[in-house]
Amino acid sequence: MLDHDYAQARKQYVEDVRRSFHLAGQDAYEEPPQEGAASFFKVRLLIAVFIFTAFVLCDQTGSRFYHYSTDDIVSMLQKEQFQTQLDAIREAWSMITEKND
Numbered sequence: 001m002l003d004h005d006y007a008q009a010r011k012q013y014v015e016d017v018r019r020s021f022h023l024a025g026q027d028a029y030e031e032p033p034q035e036g037a038a039s040f041f042k043v044r045l046l047i048a049v050f051i052f053t054a055f056v057l058c059d060q061t062g063s064r065f066y067h068y069s070t071d072d073i074v075s076m077l078q079k080e081q082f083q084t085q086l087d088a089i090r091e092a093w094s095m096i097t098e099k100n101d
Contacts, residue, residue: 057063059070068076076082 054065055070055073058065062069065073
């Protein structure tokens with residue numbers, strides 16, 4: 001009976017040690033979560049900054065973009081002319097992200 005208790009205690013000790021190494025190794029080599037999402041956000045932010053800079057540049061110089069002036073673009077945005085297209089894009093995006101989860 002004493003040998004059986006000793007064997008069980010030894011087995012438990014080995015399992016505890018293995019778990020402690022597994023957790024330590026996992027922390028040391030684990031990649032940071034959501035790194036892809038952070039880089040995608042940075043790309044989107046960079047694109048938004050470029051678009052805003054181009055808009056301000058066109059406004060200051062009086063340039064046109066595809067025959068639209070900055071005043072035309074502002075009036076289109078204020079009318080919410082593209083709201084149905086934006087809603088369709090948002091719905092499609094939410095369906096795509098739900099499938100990936």
